């Protein structure tokens with residue numbers, strides 16, 4: 482049994498990520514009599530903070546309206562609606578600012594440290610460790626937790642054991658259901674994990690020859706479901722990416738896992754048009770541009786390479802002029818522009834920001850404290866809970882919010 486310091490109450494935080502750090506340093510600061518120990522499985526701390534946002538760390542999102550913010554979380558929105566009343570984006574910005582870290586917003590709302598370096602966030606969190614006497618133990622993988630009367634027995638790999646009065650589990654998301662077993666053994670139920678935030682594969686499809694083309698405004702719909710997203714799409718050498726696709730992958734994470742990521746989508750490359758309104762536009766083009774070659778110059782604001790590709794796929798010949806466009810070819814071209822069907826065969830995890838959907842069921846956690854409703858003295862923070870957001874800083878905001886709420890509740894519980 483490893484001995485812990487001091488005579489005060491012990492808090493063991495499991496996981497050295499954003500949520501675990503936020504819980505540990507805030508609890509220690511708010512209640513100096515607490516002895517806080519953070520256990521990290523690996524030999525690295527804050528590893529996701531380091532790589533996130535391409536090494537810049539997308540700390541939060543420039544959104545100051547809770548009802549708007551919660552629309553960015555496919556799972557956990559109602560839970561967060563309450564949690565954000567305690568600690569929101571404004572509090573995150575202030576927390577870092579008070580410690581000398583200014584954040585800036587980009588045009589799409591993502592917020593980064595002004596230094597554009599995740600190292601700034603890591604240093605800021607690490608600087609809180611010593612003044613508040615948080616002990617960090619690395620290479621300390623928790624294998625099981627038991628509670629005997631009021632004491633938690635936390636069993637680590639290599640037959641090590643620590644005891645604690647309070648435990649906060651902030652171990653992040655796991656991609657295999659079996660890895661959650663030690664949490665299930667405490668009596669908690671787990672929503673099975675599935676990947677979220679992935680891109681769509683269309684192996685061998687000719688459209689992949691347009692890799693690198695970005696279409697700024699599209700509407701992508703998953704056939705046979707209500708799932709649809711409007712926004713930019715990026716054509717890659719293996720398929721489709723971009724915000725509209727990533728958002729769809731997040732909202733559809735469960736449905737798409739059920740069909741093993743084999744499904745059909747329909748893309749409207751011109752979402753301000755439907756078949757009828759585009760037909761009208763084409764009638765005008767036949768007159769206005771009668772003598773011009775159709776393929777040469779796109780007439781509807783699409784990237785030229787995509788316009789040419791969709792035209793060719795519809796049967797528009799290289800030298801065909803607007804006045805000579807056969808009705809059958811025109812109809813096919815219009816369909817391809819506003820109802821382009823693609824069959825998706827598999828997914829690729831989005832390297833920039835990957836999360837798992839699933840985790841500890843939220844109805845087993847008290848949103849006001851992040852305390853387990855099943856095991857008193859047990860708390861949760863971060864991605865281990867069944868909460869996940871789309872890309873843009875929403876996942877980190879959840880880690881800060883739940884880390885802070887658990888810290889406050891723990892600090893006040895003695």
Ligand SMILES: Cc1cc2nc3c(=O)[nH]c(=O)nc-3n(C[C@H](O)[C@H](O)[C@H](O)COP(=O)(O)OP(=O)(O)OC[C@H]3O[C@@H](n4cnc5c(N)ncnc54)[C@H](O)[C@@H]3O)c2cc1C
Nearest residue numbers: 496498499500522533534539623652653863864874876877
């Ligand atoms: C490449 C990448 C980029 C990302 N970019 C962004 C972004 O820009 N913006 C955004 O909002 N989100 C981003 N995310 C998501 C975000 O990083 C996570 O949602 C967030 O880190 C979750 O924090 P957490 O503390 O709950 O879990 P984690 O950061 O996963 O930390 C959990 C820690 O617990 C440890 N652990 C696990 N099991 C045990 C155990 N049994 N015993 C002891 N320790 C254990 C792990 O080793 C890990 O260090 C990104 C994710 C990835 C993978």
